[in-house]
Amino acid sequence: MWELERVVGYLLPWEFSPAWAIACLVAAGCYLRGLKRQRSKGQAPDLWRSFAFLLGVIGVYAVTQTQYDYLSQFMFFTHRAQHLVLHHMAPFLIALAAPLPVLAAGLPVRSVSLPGRAMAGRVLGPLYRLLQHPLIAPLLFVGLIYFWLIPEIHFDAMLSRQLYQIMNWSMLLDGLLFWWLMLDPRTPEQGGLGYGTRILVMLAVITPQVLLGAYFTFSERVLFDVYDVCGRAWPIAPLTDQRLGGLLTWIPASMMSVIGILIVVRHILAGKDDANTGKADPERGMTQP
Numbered sequence: 001m002w003e004l005e006r007v008v009g010y011l012l013p014w015e016f017s018p019a020w021a022i023a024c025l026v027a028a029g030c031y032l033r034g035l036k037r038q039r040s041k042g043q044a045p046d047l048w049r050s051f052a053f054l055l056g057v058i059g060v061y062a063v064t065q066t067q068y069d070y071l072s073q074f075m076f077f078t079h080r081a082q083h084l085v086l087h088h089m090a091p092f093l094i095a096l097a098a099p100l101p102v103l104a105a106g107l108p109v110r111s112v113s114l115p116g117r118a119m120a121g122r123v124l125g126p127l128y129r130l131l132q133h134p135l136i137a138p139l140l141f142v143g144l145i146y147f148w149l150i151p152e153i154h155f156d157a158m159l160s161r162q163l164y165q166i167m168n169w170s171m172l173l174d175g176l177l178f179w180w181l182m183l184d185p186r187t188p189e190q191g192g193l194g195y196g197t198r199i200l201v202m203l204a205v206i207t208p209q210v211l212l213g214a215y216f217t218f219s220e221r222v223l224f225d226v227y228d229v230c231g232r233a234w235p236i237a238p239l240t241d242q243r244l245g246g247l248l249t250w251i252p253a254s255m256m257s258v259i260g261i262l263i264v265v266r267h268i269l270a271g272k273d274d275a276n277t278g279k280a281d282p283e284r285g286m287t288q289p
Contacts, residue, residue: 083145087144087175205257
């Protein structure tokens with residue numbers, strides 16, 4: 001019983017945020033509702049896609065609305081792990097799931113009026129296209145990492161609840177934008193970004209992350225003294241904490257781009273096979289053997 005209470009206590013929020021909780025619950029609920037509707041029509045996506053989407057949403061919830069959020073505020077390396085989930089892993093899984101058809105099926109039919117949709121498209125469309133430009137997207141993706149890790153800015157963000165939330169939301173939203181652009185299920189013929197361009201963009205974001213992570217890992221001085229001011233959750237030497245955070249910024253973050261490149265290469269090879277067989281794959285808009 002004591003162990004159960006301990007587990008339940010860990011799953012409770014450190015600092016409850018209605019915005020994070022509602023976003024995760026609405027996303028999961030809308031997806032499950034849409035999945036039920038699509039299954040009734042025989043149009044359900046592959047099981048692995050549903051698993052990837054829900055795992056991504058659970059990942060976001062786990063690092064923002066459980067006791068893990070406490071660790072992320074009082075240890076540098078757990079903070080970097082939190083952003084690894086928010087900026088890389090969770091958005092990657094959500095984008096890989098290609099969830100838009102399921103989410104659309106799960107929305108209430110009259111949730112947004114047609115005039116409202118048109119107005120939103122006119123207002124948000126240009127901004128979305130700007131953020132998804134193949135030159136802007138990688139600059140924003142890497143730039144946000146660097147920006148929030150400027151020691152002075154990081155100090156303020158970790159001491160201000162409002163700025164801390166802005167930081168985390170910006171990482172999640174930017175991650176969703178970037179990985180959706182990279183893993184967009186549409187082919188170039190359907191309006192998706194060219195496969196060669198996607199590979200170049202993902203290669204471009206690797207080096208800056210490697211350099212930043214290596215700088216933290218091999219630095220001989222403590223760069224983030226906010227964790228000394230507030231106290232660390234665990235008795236770890238400050239340089240060890242910083243070096244672990246540097247490794248997380250360096251290796252797994254870069255590996256996400258490598259995995260993304262392999263997925264794009266798979267699409268290229270599948271497209272060549274499809275062209276030889278001439279069989280269409282309705283799910284990807286490409287031909288499939």
